[in-house]
Amino acid sequence: MIQQNASLNMQPDQHNYSPPLSSVLNLKENEEDKRQNLNDISIKQDSQLNSFLSAQNAEETQKKIDDISKQIDQMYEVLPPVTNFFKFCFMMFGILAFAGWNAVITAFDYFSVRYPKETIPDVTFYFPFGVMVGDLLSGVTFVAQAKYFSVKSRFMYTVTVEVIVIISLCIVAMCYNNINGFWISMVLLFIDGWADNVKTNTFVVIAGSVHPQLNNLFWTYTAFSGLIMNALRFIVLGIFGDDLDSNANYGTLLYFIACAIIFIIAIICFAIFIKSNYYKTSLQIDALKQQKIQLEKELYFIKNQTEQISSTIQHKGISKMFWAAINYLKEFIFITKHTGFLSLYLFISFFETFLLFPGVCVFRKPEFKFLEFAWAAQVMMTAFNLGDFIGKYIGYIKQLHRLYWIYGLVILRISFVPIFILMALNEGSSILQNDYFIMCMIFLFSITNGFITTSLTHLSPRKITDPYIRDKVNFFSNFTMTLGIDLGIVLAIFLSNALPNYS
Known part of the structure; x- marks a missing residue:
């Protein structure tokens, strides 16, 4: 009897027994992993089917492109x-x-x-x-x-x-x-x-x-x-x-x-x-x-459909905002891969120009000696516009489209910042206050602006034949130019507050 009771006491109570919490969590994780794997397998199977269909779609799309190209040629005639x-x-x-x-x-x-x-x-x-x-x-x-x-x-x-x-x-x-x-x-x-x-x-x-x-x-x-x-x-x-x-x-x-x-x-x-x-x-x-x-x-997306599906599998579960930030970074890397740092240098060039022109380099000069103010200001403005016009014309010469040369000009243009600021502060040597010297500086400043703008905007999409990539590059170039202009204008206001006013 005692042995029977002992044996009964040694048996676990089936009604009150509960497995450890860690075991439950592991079971749930295993079930979720299995479900996730099944989903991934399903997606991959679908991708294999889609890859077959996409090959057919690619052929049909290419045929449509060829037909439209013929129509364009006929319209040109x-x-x-x-x-x-x-x-x-x-x-x-x-x-x-x-x-x-x-x-x-x-x-x-x-x-x-x-x-x-x-x-x-x-x-x-x-x-x-x-x-x-x-x-x-x-x-x-x-x-x-x-x-x-x-x-x-x-x-x-x-x-x-x-x-x-x-x-x-x-x-x-x-x-x-x-x-x-x-x-x-x-x-x-x-x-x-x-x-x-x-x-x-x-x-x-x-x-x-x-x-x-x-x-x-x-x-x-x-x-x-x-x-x-x-x-x-x-x-x-x-x-x-x-x-x-x-x-x-x-x-x-x-x-x-x-x-x-x-x-x-x-x-x-x-x-x-x-x-x-x-x-x-x-x-x-x-x-x-x-x-x-x-x-x-569409053809570009069809050809890259497999990569998009695998990307969906890899990044599933990542927050949308975080993934959006990664996408923007990938876009920047993608564009930089095709154009280098052309857009960055476009931004710098426009920022330099609108930071200094026309407020600092023309209208903050302490005094004009060779002409009255209104006439002198017009001469300086004309020097800038003439230089910009010549620079843009020179920018069409393909033999001058050398990146190291253009990038070097963008960096050298930074030297105009201290020149015009010292002029506005009425400091430095007498040469910095000489009207003809400043006019020459404005002319050089503008001719480099025109040349850099035309050269870089032509170089950005020149070697890109894919229209999808070309559109992205053009959009990004325009965005960086606008950003450079706007930032230059805004910071010029702060710069004006730091410079003295001359009556």
Whole structure:
């Protein structure tokens, strides 16, 4: 009996028994691992099936691409020839692309006197900031605007807005040369930045759909725009003078009206061009090209489908935000792999330019001795625009497209920063205050800017044949340029606060 009780006591209580917690967790983990492995096996099996189907899809897609290529070749055969009038149109489009901003910046000698920096924020630093904010907002909403407004509508309303803005800026400066007038001008410049961005992007779309000869004319004459504004300003100063009397005010108003006439001429050219058979045929060709690019992108994804599936398996379970950050890093590495550090050097070059021009290198010079302020400022602005124009022209010479040479120029341009800052501080040797020396420095500063911009933007996508990769590279290059401009403008404001004001 005792033995029986003992044996009963030695048997475990089946009702009260529970396995250890670690065993339960291990069982659950094993079940989850098995389930995960089954899912991965299922995905891999699906990928094998998809790889077979993707091979068929790749053949079909390639066939469609070849058919579209034949259609494009046929369309080129019926494309009307490029006439001198079309060339003139794209010269005007290039001039008009940045005419609004160039008209304002060329008249900085007038605005800086109407809004004295001793009592009002320095317009040579703050006016670009107003344009930048409008430009950024417009860039963010451009896709939506392009969706709801046609090319013709976008062009017409933005050009009309710019004409009203540039004339209003002059009238406000004439009537309200105080802090209230300054802030009204900032609002107008915000509107101008928004309109200018939409108009420029519209021109870029048009220029990208036509013959490369017309496209090159467009981009070349964007640099010529500033020189035309300089010429108009010189004429007005020669006739009306630069004293702050009624004649100078009305002379500046006449200058902006002359700028508006350039806008009107461009509007007429635009209205005639978009009705031409050349433009209509070019649009059809461009539509086929876009369709071809889309198919080539699909082909790219089809060929890389296996890698995408394996990537999905490997990174399953990682948080979306973390994986998104990894994707951005991979995009940067991907683009850098194909272009090197071209985009980085584009960013540095534009940052250098807009940090110093025009506020520091022109309008913070303590004193001009060879000419009166208004004339001297125009000479310096002309030196910059001329150098930029020449630099962009030189940038088309392929024999000069050597990366080590271009990268070296970008690094050497950093030396302009201490030169212009010492000039603004009225320190250093007498050479740094010499008007002709500074004019030469501005010319060199601008010619390197034009050359670097043209060279790097042409080098970025030149050796890339895959349209998907080329689009990514172009987008990233434009992004870095815009970032360099914006950061340069913002930091220039902080720099202006650190530099002395000279009356």
